[in-house]
Amino acid sequence: MPAPAPSWTLKGVSLTRKEASLLQSWGCPREVLHALDFVAQNAGPEESSRDVEVLDMFCGEKAISGHWSKRGKKASDSKFFCFWLFALGARAVCQVCVYVWQSGFLTLLLMVLQMAPDALGVIGLPCITYIFMNSFTHGRTSDKPYGNESTREYVKLANVLTVRTVIVIMIMSVRAVYWFVEQPGSSKVIHFPELKHLQKLIWASGMKTYFQRFWMGSWGAPSPKLSMGISSMPYIDELKTKLTQFERAKLSSKGIAIVKVLPCGKKTVSGGPALRKTQIYPSGFASKLYDLISKVKAFIVLVGAVQSYGIKNKFTRTWDHLNLNGEKLWSRISPTGRFDGHCCLGKKYCRSKSVSCAKFALAGQTWLRA
Secondary structure, X not given: OOOOOOOOOOOOOOOOHHHHHXXXXXXXXXXXXXXXXXXXXXXXXXXXXOOEEEEEEOXXXXXXXXXXXXXXXXXXXXXXXXXXXXXXXXXXXXXXEHHHOHHHXXXXXXXXXXEEEEEEEEEOOOHHHOOHHHHHHHOOOOOOOOXXXXXXXXXXXXXXXXXXXXXXXXXXXXXXXXXXXXXXOOOOHHHOHHHHHHHHHHHHOOOOOEEEEEEHHHHOOOOOOEEEEEEOOOOHHHHXXXXXXXXXXXXXXXXXXXXXXXXXXXXXXXXXXXXXXXXXXXXXXXXXXXXXXXXXXXXXXXXXXXXXXXXXXXXXXXXHHHOOOHHHOOHHHOOOOOOOOOOOOOOXXXXXXXXXXXXXXXXXXXXXXX
């Protein structure tokens, strides 16, 4: 039986031929392109239009999507549903997202395809495997960005999650959708090779990315919380505000971090009972992001452009000078190094009983040969 023809030319949420070509030239895994085609063809009537204004990915208890909804905008929330992994007898060392499961990743891909041009995707990766506070366990440094994945299984799964998130950002970029990645100030995610590589691709394509450090306490957080933002959206420098020493003293950090001194004199830092509260985005931060994306859209209307951040006809060059390694670059898309018609996580983490995952497994037997 011949493989079904790709639906790149269909209207609705499907990729256009130009978008698919650019993703392919950027080295997007072929299996992901087939997965995008699969979810687009199987989308229900209410899922077949690009009308979502914001995608809130684990961003503080629906703070972002909730604010958009209050403004009368259609929002989609895809919180990273988590399960706990334990290591060294410690409590909740890491949260690993359901999107390392194949069915969850397919759901996320459909959510991304539903995003309108010039919409905003706000991404808050689970930071516990990147922050300084947990550096002894995850072992990430600028020279060792993947951390202790050979000895820490949760670090390996966190790498899978990050690689898949980078692929999602890639899809947003070619779909003319803005994205914003938020992390604590001590996060090592900025050294992640796949993210750095994608930024090079975006810059080489004539688009831009922006980086800004800012105090979340300036926007209503209960603690100062130094944060960083990486985004394709301009104007994020407006997030930076001056936080005086007096203002920082008023914002309590009590219970967030516990510092202990071992008998040998070495200091250790661990999370306190109030740490979880800092994960919730304050309403002031959500409001500011809304104002920034509104400012971008107003500028687009002012200059008479349809989209200020999208696919241009000049994007026909090759990318050999960027040392694309094809599938090798995305080898961490799953713990087994593959993403195909079968469950890519193996029996230990398999959650493929869902309809979407089972249907994709059957389709993959023919589609992935194309």
